[in-house]
Amino acid sequence: MIEGLWQGLTGKRMPAGSATTRWSMGIAGSGIVCPVGLSWPTAAAAIRCAIDNFAETEFVDGVGEPILGARIPPSAGAEEAGDGAEMRLTRAVRGAIAQAASSDAALTPSTTAIFVLLPDPQQRPGFPQDRLDRLYRVCLETLDAAPHPASRLYAQGACALAPALRDAWERLRTHEVRHVLLIGLDSLLNVVDIQHELRRHRLLVAGNSDGFIPGEAAAAVLLTLMQEDSDTRAVRVLGTGHQAAERTYADECPPDGRALAAAMQQALQMAGLQAHEIHQRAVDLSGESYFGDESAYAWGRVLRRYSPSGFQTLLMASCVGEIGAAHGPLMLAYLHDAHIKGHAAGENSLFQCSGTGAHRAAVVTSYR
Structure with missing residues (x-):
């Protein structure tokens, strides 16, 4: 299985002798700051219990009614009234990074690459390039010293998860770095994005039940090489898939799920698994029927046998709202x-x- 990951990510066969020590990329630590929890354990427990933090915001729809949102709560009174989304994200991402980094005492900034997932400015006018640059610098400066120069910004939204993990594996397998800190942060609770999505009729407001609740979050996972035959179990990344769709949401055509299905198939083949061997599917759906239909069509294209007993579909947005680039x-x-x-x-x-x-x-x- 690891040979498939190696060849899929590098385009080459594993070097001779590599089979004696089999490696995979695993998660060594995690951090979450989101509307239902300011730490990884509390946020995960709240999501597992289906707790949400939806409340009326200061934003209003076209008829003057308050828009529901999922905002990161204050931390020990640190937030001031009227703090903007960028300030909240700055505090949140510092907390998420600290949580993930603290899980491995061997972590040193000079051998750690920081990969940051942020919104695509072409799709999200509330995040122009100067804001992306500021938030990226915050991530780089959170560790005690400068991180490895392989650090980079992925401003392609949630779908940058797959290419970022591919790049992380490449850096780790060549021993260019010892750790990769993968970070996602986003907030739709800003005036520009709220107005933009209102114009596109994408928000859950009076008169539109086919919309999402805007949210915000920061999350981080610490990735490192782990031996396949280790006695220590860990979440290991076995496959990634990335595909471009011929038709997009803006084309106003019904989704067919082909591109998402192709991405799923790539990831499954790389992992050496089939769809019916998956026990849980985590999806970034947030309430819009377009993406719900796409997800159902895509899964139907790859699933050829019954899923295991107890199979689960997990929706984070039912607790934290639409969180964009932080979803992965x-x-x-x-x-x-x-x-x-x-x-x-x-x-x-x-x-x-x-x-x-x-x-x-x-x-x-x-x-495993």
């Missing part, structure tokens, strides 16, 4: 907690990400 790392962090505490439906998981752009992504992990 938050889903990984949540399943990391579920496996450790024995709440997962089984060892194999599939993660899927879509968006209003063309990109679709899928990731397969296993707890």
Whole structure:
């Protein structure tokens, strides 16, 4: 299985002798700051219990009614009234990074690459390039010293999860770095994005039941190489898939799920698994029928036998709202907690990400 991951990510066969020590990329630590929890354990427990933090915000719809949102709560009175989304995200991502980094005493900034997932400015006008740059710098400066120069920004939204994990594996397998800190942060609770999505009729407001509740979150997972024959169990990334759709949300055509299905199939093949061997599927759906239909069509294209007993479909947005680029790392962090505490439906998981752009992504992990 690891040979498939190696060849799939590098395009080459494993070097001779590599089979004696088999390696995979695993999650060593996680961090979450979101509307239902300011730490990884509390946030994961709240999501598992289906707790949400939806409340009326200061934003209003076209008829003057308050818009529901999922905002990160104040931390020990640190927030000031009127703090903007960028300030909340700054505090949140610092907390998420600190949680994930503290899990491995061997972590040193100089051998750690930081990969940051942020919104695509072409799809999200509330995140222009200068804001992306500021938030990226916050992530780089959170560790005690400068991180490895391989650190980079992925401003492609949630679907950057797959290419970021591919790049992380490449850096780790060549021993260029010892750790990769994968971070996702996003907030739709800002004036520009709220107005933009209102114009596109995407928000859940009076007169539109086919919309999402805007949210915000920051999540981080610490990735490192782990021996396949180790006695220590861990969530290991076995496969990734990434595909561009021919038709997008903006084309106003019904979805067919082909691109998402192709991404799923890539990830499954790389992992050496079939769809019916997946025990839980974590999806970034947030209430819009377009993406719900796409997800159902895509899964139907790859599933050829009954799923295992107890199969689960996990929706983070039912607790934290639409969190964009933070969705992928938050889903990984949540399943990391579920496996450790024995709440997962089984060892194999599939993660899927879509968006209003063309990109679709899928990731397969296993707890072993």
